[in-house]
Structures are given as structure tokens and as C-alpha cells.
Amino acid sequence: MSRTVYINGAFVPEEEAQVSIFDRGFLFADAVYEVTAVLDGKLLEFDGHMARLARSLGELEMECPLTRGELLEVHRELVERNGVEQGGVYLQVTRGAADRDFVFPKNAPQTMVMFTQARPLTGEKKGLKVISTPDIRWGRRDIKTVQLLAASMSKMAAKKQGKDDAWLVEDGFVTEGSSNNTYIVKDNKLVTRHLSNSILPGITRAAVLKLVAELDMEIEERPFTVEEVKQADEAFMTAATSFVCPVVEMDGTAISDGVPGPIAKRLNEIYIEEARKSAI
Template identity: 70%
Template sequence: MSRTVYLNGAYVPEEEAMVSVFDRGFLFADGIYEVTAVLDGKICEFEGHVKRLERSLGVLDMPMPVDKDELLEIHRELVKRNNLDQGAIYLQVTRGAADRDFVYPKNVKQTLVLFTQAKTLTDDKAGIKVIAAPDIRWGRRDVKTVQLLAPSMCKMMAKAAGKDDAWMVEDGFVTEGSSNNAYIVTKEGKIVTRNLSNSILHGITRSSVLRIAAEMDMEIEERAFTIAEAQDAAEAFITAATTFVCPVLEIDGATIGDGKPGPVATRLNTVYIEEARKGAI
């Protein structure tokens, strides 16, 4: 059975969901997206994702296509219609369809698409292996646009090397993973992650995990770090909306710690899932 997707006010079978070839998301990557986790049929971190969506749209001079309450109802209806217990809801807003022109069109109806993806989120995290790759993305990585070719290329570089993902490097320092925020844990037990700026995505899971770590009296330092420092760390891990907290076991061929998921990442993942379940709506 095919999924039911949401497209511009209608719930339709995925085979019938069609978008114009003149849509600016297709022609210019002129759009914003969000991915929200679903646990036990409930939406996780909804408020954070909506706030980031509003911020990203604002940078591109686009309004919200529907208000927050209606957006929540769309999420819930998709969960219901697709009988989704665990997984994700993908949301995309584009400026809409108009004849091809670099200038933003006026009085064009936006395109709003949402669909579900079933995925087990709460399994034990075995850990991943990453490589370093040059960060060739545009300068506003804090805006969650649909122009994801550069991260996709980095991911494919990792796959070609027999690894799981890439940590992108700019001016000698790690920015983030291809679709996640990056962290190390020093031998002294300090969590280090890149500070917020235009250089990285302001992760919703990142924010929650750092809050949880602070509440657990873990020391946190938000600064740039190098691949060499990461290779010498006691632990490394990533965070993202549908991976939660996932250990990194190897970086550019160097084993991190004892090559097994470390206690900090494992504990943070457990507590994050507990908190996400409590706050899901």
C-alpha cells in the first residue's frame, strides 16, 4: 500500500502527488525543509522545528504557508493515515511555481509538501565510521534549504570509501556531518561541539542534547575542533532528528577510544529518547 502524502491542502496517494516543473524548489532549490521524528505515533520537538522553519523562511523572505496549529494537525493526520509508530515526517515549503527567473516572483502560491518515512529510531546505536571531506557548501548553512547536493556528494564520498558518513572540514576545522551535528568528548570528559553561527545548522536535537548534558552536570565547550583532535578524543558522536545521539567509532581510519560506543553518547541517547517521548505531542 502506498503512503498518503499531503500536497497543497489535499491528502493524496503518493503516486498522485505531482508538483509543477516550474516549481522554484525544482528549478532553484528555492525552498526550506524540516524533518521531525515520530515516536509512539506522536510528534517530537514540534515547537523547535516550527521556530526553525519560521526563521529559515524569513531569511528567504517567505511567509509560513499555514499557521502552527494547522501544521500540527497535518502532521497528526499523516501519522494517523499512514499508521506510523516510529519514523519521520518530512516537510518542504517552496516559493511556488512561476516562469524561470532569478528574481523572486510576486503573488505566487507556495508549495507545501509533507510525507512520512517509517524507520526504527530507538534501536541500540552500534556506531558509525566517518571520513573527512572539504566543506563546499554555501555560506548560510544555518538556513535549512533544500539545496543538499554538496552534503549528498560528501555522503557518497564516504560510501565509496566503505564508511558511513563524512565530517566536513573548512579552514582546518570540522563544521558538521553531512546531515548531523558533530561532537567529541575529550579524555577529561568535556563535550566539545562547534559553536552556533552561519557555518552550521542550528540543530533542534543539538539544542536538546546540550541542555540534557548541562542538566547532568557535564562540561560543555562550544568551539571549533580539528580532525586530529577528534581522532585523539575519548569519544565522538553525532546528533540529528532521526538518529538522536549516535556514536562515531572511527574518523579517517583512526579508531576513537576503544572502538565501541562510549558511555557519554550512550547515556545521552537514552536520556534524550526518554525526554523526547515525554514531550511528544
Template identity: 65%
Template sequence: MSRTVYVNGLYLPEEEAKVSVFDRGFLMADGVYEVTSVLGGKLIDFAGHARRLARSLAELEMKNPLTEDELLAIHRELVARNDLVDGMIYLQITRGATDRDFLFPENAEPTVVLFTQSKPGLADNPTAKVGIKVISIPDIRWGRRDIKTVQLLYPSMGKMMARKAGADDAWMVEDGEVTEGTSNNAYIVKGGKIITRHLGNEILHGITRSAVLRFAREAQMEVEERPFTVDEAKAADEAFITSASAFVMPVVQIDGVSLGAGTPGPVALRLREIYLDEMRKAAV
């Protein structure tokens, strides 16, 4: 059965959905995106994603074509039309279609696209019980990683590097320090302390990251926001990543070095449990 997608105010069968060949998202990667998870037919941390979307658009001097209420209504309509129980809703907004030029167009209307991906049992991912393996790769992306743009070529290449190395994902490294994963924020745990890079232009300001750190502090866990090196990570007791679709996912190996007992650690597992419980309660 075809999915229903949203394109510029219309709900359409995916086969009929079209955007212009002159769209700047296609020509220039001139666009931003968000991913909101759905559990039990409800949206997880929607308000956080809406706030970050507005920030990304503002940083790129791009018009925000929708209010938060309008955006919420579209998300809910897509959940209903696609009978989505567990999965994700992807949203992309580009600067719009215009003749190709490096200068920003003055009068182009933004292109707005949303679509769903069904992931039955998303929160019960069996990988969380065994953990993932990561490799380290150089971080050669542009400097404004805090803006959630559609420029995803290097993260895609990083995931392919990991696959070829027999791993699940890659952590990117700049000036000897881990920035983040290809599509997630990175953490280590040493002596019970959670360590993750501080916010800045070097990393995406993860919505799941924000919630997880808040829950960790509420649970009286110690959190330190600072850079850490790959060697420090290899010597850690445990590690994990966070993202909108992975939630909290334990990391059990870095560059072939097993962490702790080589199994998911207690801090990561507890945070995953807390996060899913609290987010389900607050879902809309």
C-alpha cells in the same frame, strides 16, 4: 499500500501527488524543509522544528503559509492516515511555481508538501550499539548553512564519498576545523568535556543539538561550544553526532583512526538514553 501525502491543502495517494515543473524548488532549490521524528505515534520536538522552519522562511524572505497549529494538525493527520508508529515526517515549502527567473516572484503561492517514512524500531537502531565510522571532506557548501534549505547535493555527494571509503558518513572541514556532518551536528568528548562547534552561519542550528546540550548541562556534564580540528577529533576519547532521525549516534572511527577503545563511549550512550527518555515524555 500507498502512502497518503499532503500537497497544497490536499491529502492524496502518493501516486496522485504532483507539483509544477515550474516550481522554484525544482528549478532553483528555492525552498526549505524540516524532518520531525515520530516515536510511538507521537511527534518528537515538534515545536522546535516549527520554530526553525519559521526562521528559515524568514531568512529567505519567503511567506509562511501555515500557522504552527495548522502545521501540527497536518502532521497528526498524516500520522493517523498512514498508521505511522515509528518514522519521520518530511516537510518542504518552496517559493512556488512561476516562469523561470532569477528574481523572486512577487505573487507566487508557496508549495507545501509533507510525506511520511516508516522506520519501525527507529529508536532501537542497532548501529547505536557499535557506532559509526566517518571520514573528513572539504566543506564547499554556500555560506548560509544555518538556513535549512533543500540544497542537499553536496551532503549527498559527501555520503557517497563515505560509502566509497568504507565509512558511514562524512564530517565537513573548513579552514582546518570541523563544521558538521552531512546531515547532523558533530561532537567530540575529551576528559569528560563535550565539545561542539558554536552556532553561526557555518552550521545548521540543530533542534536535536539544542535539546541534547540542554540535557547534558542538566546532567552536570561540561559543554564547550567552539570549533575543533580533525586532529583534535582523532585524539578524542569519544565522539558522536546528533540529528532528528539518528538522535545521538556514537562515532568510533575518524579517517581510519579508532577513538578510545573503538566502541561507543559512555557519554554518547548516556546522552542517547537521556534524550530518548525525555523526548518520549514530551512528545505530542
């Protein structure tokens, strides 16, 4: 049975969903997106994702076609119609369809699409093996746009080497993962890159940093090098549908003896516990 998806006010079978070939999301990647995790059939960190959506749209001089309440209603309807217990809801807003021109069109009806993806989010995590690759993305990574070709190329480079993912490097320092925020632990201190135009302000990142503070760990927000990753006591990443995921190898060098470290494992447990409490 096919999924029910949402497009511009209508719930339709995925086979019937259509977007114009002139849509600027297709022609220019002139669009933003969010992915909200679903656990036990409920939405995690919904308000955080919607706040970041509004910020991304604002940075690109776009409006949101729906209100927060309408967005919540559509998310819940999709989860219910598709029977999703664990997974995520993908949302994308484009500037709309207009004849091809680099200049932003005036008064073009925007395009909004949403769909669900069902997949397990909980369970034992074996730890990821990652490679380092040059960060070739554009300079406004703080805006969650659909310009994901560089991230896809990095992830494919890792897959070709038999690894799980890539951590991106610029000027000798790790920026973030191909689709996640990155962290190391050294001497009971957590280090993660500070917020700027260089990285996406992760919703899970914000939640996890609050939990780290509650564990009486020191947090140092600064860039770190690949060599620091290799010498770390632990390393991990965070993302909306991955939560806290240990990293056990970088460029062939084992981290934390090549097994998930206790801090990452505990943070993942606490994050899931707290996220369930506030799920809607």
C-alpha cells in the same frame, strides 16, 4: 499500499502527487524543509522544528502557508493515515511556481508538501565510521534549505570507501556532519562548534546540550580539528531521526577503542526518555 501524502491542502496517494516543472524548489532549490521525528506515533520536538521553519522562511523572505495549529493537524493526520509508529514527517515549502527568473516572483502561490517515512529510531547503536571531506556548501548553512547536493556528494564519498558518513571540514576545522551536528568528548568536557552561519542550529543539538549540562559536564562551544576527533575520548553526532549516535572511527583511526562510548550511549537514553515525555 502506497503512502498518503499532503500537497497544497490535499491528502492524496503518493502516485497522484504532482508539482509544477516551474516550481522554484525544482529550478533553484528555492525552498526550505524540516523533518520531525515520530516515536510511538507521536511527534518529537515539534515546536522547535516549527520555530526553525519560520526562521528559515524569514531569512529567505517567504511566508508559511499554514499556521502552527494547521501544521500540527496535518502532521498528525499523516502519521495516523500511514500508521507510523517510528520514523519521521518531512515538510517542504517552496516559493512556488513561476516562469524561470532569478528574481523572486511576486505573489506566486507557494508549494507545501509533506510525507512520512517509517523506519526504526530506537535500538542498540553500533557506532558510525566517518571520513573527513572538504565542506563545499554555501555560506548560509544556518538556513535549512533543500540545497543538499554537496551533502549528498560527501555522504556518497563515505559510502564508496565503505564508511557510514562524512564530517565536513573547512579551514582545518570540522563544521558538521553531512546531515548532523558533531561533538567530541575529552577529559569529561564536551566540545561542539558554536552556532553561526557555518552550521545548522540543530533542534536535537539544543536539547542534548541541556542534558549535558544536567550531567555536570562542561560544554565548550568552539571549532575542533580532525586531529582532535582522532584523539578524543568519545565522538558522536545528533540529528532529528538519529538522536545521539556514537562515532567510533575517523579516517581509519579508532575513537574510544572503536566502540560506542558511555557518554554518548547515556545521552541517547536520556534524550529518548525526555523526548517521549514531551511528545505530542
